[in-house]
Amino acid sequence: MQLEQFLESSACKYPDKLALVFEQQRLTYGEIERSCNRLAHALVDAGIERGDRVVICLPNCVEAVLAVFAALKASAVFVFVNHSTKADKLAYILNNSRAAALVTWDSKLKELPGTDDSIPYTRVIFGVGTAEVCSSECQRIGKPLTLVDAAVSAQGLDRPPQKKCIDIDLAALIYTSGSTGRPKGVMLSHLNMVSAATSITTYLENTADDVVVNVLPLSFDYGLYQVLMMFKVGGRVVLEPSFAYPFQVLKHLIEEGVTGLPLVPTVSALLLQLDLSKYRFPSLRYITNTAAALPTHHIKDLRRLFPEVKIYSMYGLTECKRVSYLPPEQIDARPTSVGRGMPNEEVYIVDDEGHRVGPGVVGELVIRGANVMKGYWELPEETARVLKPGPLPGENALHSGDLFRSDEEGYLYFVGRRDDIIKTRGEKVSPREVEDVIYGVDGVAEVAVIGIPDPVLGNAIKAVVSLRPGATVTQRDILGRCREKLEDFMVPKLVEFQAALPKTESGKISKRLIPAAEASA
Amino acid sequence: MEQLNGALRNFIVENFLFGQPFDFSDNESFLKKGIIDSTGVVELVSWVEERYGIRVEDEEIVPDNLDSINNLCRFIERKTCVVR
DSSP: OOTTHHHHHHHHHOTTSEEEEETTEEEEHHHHHHHHHHHHHHHHHTTOOTTOEEEEEOOSSHHHHHHHHHHHHTTOEEEEEOTTOOHHHHHHHHHHTTOSEEEEEHHHHHHSOOTTOSOTTOOEEEEESOHHHHHHHHHHHTOOEEEHHHHHTOSSOOSOOOOOOOTTSEEEEEEEOOTTSSOEEEEEEHHHHHHHHHHHHHHTTOOTTOEEEEOSOTTSHHHHHHHHHHHHHTOEEEEOSOSSSHHHHHHHHHHTTOOEEEEOHHHHHHHHTSOOTTOOOTTOOEEEEOSSOOOHHHHHHHHHHOTTSEEEEEEOOTTTSOOEEEOGGGTTTOTTOOBEEOTTEEEEEEOTTSOBOOTTOOEEEEEEETTSOOEETTOHHHHHHHEEEOSSTTOEEEEEEEEEEEOTTOOEEEEEESSOOEEETTEEEOHHHHHHHHHTSTTEEEEEEEEEEETTTEEEEEEEEEEOTTOOOOHHHHHHHHHHHSOGGGSOSEEEEOSSOOBOTTSOBOTTTHHHHHHHO | OHHHHHHHHHHHHHHHSTTOOOOOOTTSOTTTTTSSOHHHHHHHHHHHHHHHTOOOOGGGOSHHHHSSHHHHHHHHHHHHHHHO
């Protein structure tokens, strides 16, 4: 089975059923299927072939959903990029993936550099928003433009283009922060994504009666899968631009009869700050959490606010989508556990020699299953570090890099990460990527970026900086540069200046010694 | 109106863009432009309350009131008018 068939089979079964709600727009499965088919034909007409990469850089909106399925229907590979990604990094991803097409909106086009052709592989741009702006910007950039609006309203071509993929072909590249500072593309086949969506909808017991509200960006696999999974079961997605306006989301939660609410700890922290006493959510059936562990007091508060609602504590990695979930009936007994492997997947813990360890022993978590990625795009060495031979000939098992222990009954407990990747607001941030930007500020001698515990963000990003003699760099200079170059969630919350950063014996900056140096300062 | 517009733009540029030159019109959504995120709205609301001496009710924390320079201007003018 291929991923776009989630939509196609629901459109066949429930053509008139409401599938997607976004602001004032309400679309049925039949309407979405038709629009995606038309957009897919426009991609094929623009020369997009089987396996070509199509980068989608859009905020949450109807066109973002259409673009994902249209790319799949055109036998292409979609690459969803966070809409706050700045021009330099977007160009890096376009070039690294050698994307043949870019789908983005008018104001992002304004940020792209001019005609020096910094994105040589990208042959065509699909624009969302004002026609005049898209057109003049594409002229400036020197690329042909197709307007998404025009493509989806073209009459005829309501049937999908001919299918050219098989299920072991790639469906998506999802770029994730790497410890080198450059994002790497996680290669996911149709089979990987169909398997993950099937396992998750199985344990969440999703049906066509479900209505899920999604406040998370579609660039984040947890957000993307809300759409994929609802389309799989024929349910409805209420797509929100973000959780910036919580009361608007709560209103939709009630009006749309939402049954599923996916959270990350930052959203749950914002939710729990609100006075919810005057609201009732009779339709709500389940809440899920992933990206980082839900603090125990959040679980208690959520249980008190939503006593009838099932709460699923989960853990995952982009490299295999989801690893584990805690059955809701276990949450009071094991609030700090992220549960066990999901259906049709095996997880176990190994020591440094790769031998499986028993309960209570800390080791690296390993994942086996059809959901495990095909590797990192054009990075064979990095791939070999995480995909290692599994028990069967030719099989690869995913070595997560995360340290876990299990209890006697096999429930998993997160212990820590092996690398220094920071999780903030549920997003992974490479300290190296932020440090590289700060080193670009004239006058900065040394910088170390670390994560410090924060009640809302999980971890807040902190930059500890030392300056060259005589330099007059301010906090504003550093944050301004970060704002210019980095996605919003990567911008440090705190900047601290120190005369010199603590070093290891070999003279390298020691992040481990930074808190100690602060305490004695 | 012009003065209010300038004060709002100044606050947004200083606090969310750290003074970076960033091209956005009075009509453009802060969220879609990636200027303000989920945690930023809380900050914006407390500043508006303090600066203009108004109370922003929970139900008023919606994009129609807060998500662009123009929306903010209209909202603050309406609220300060009521206070007077």
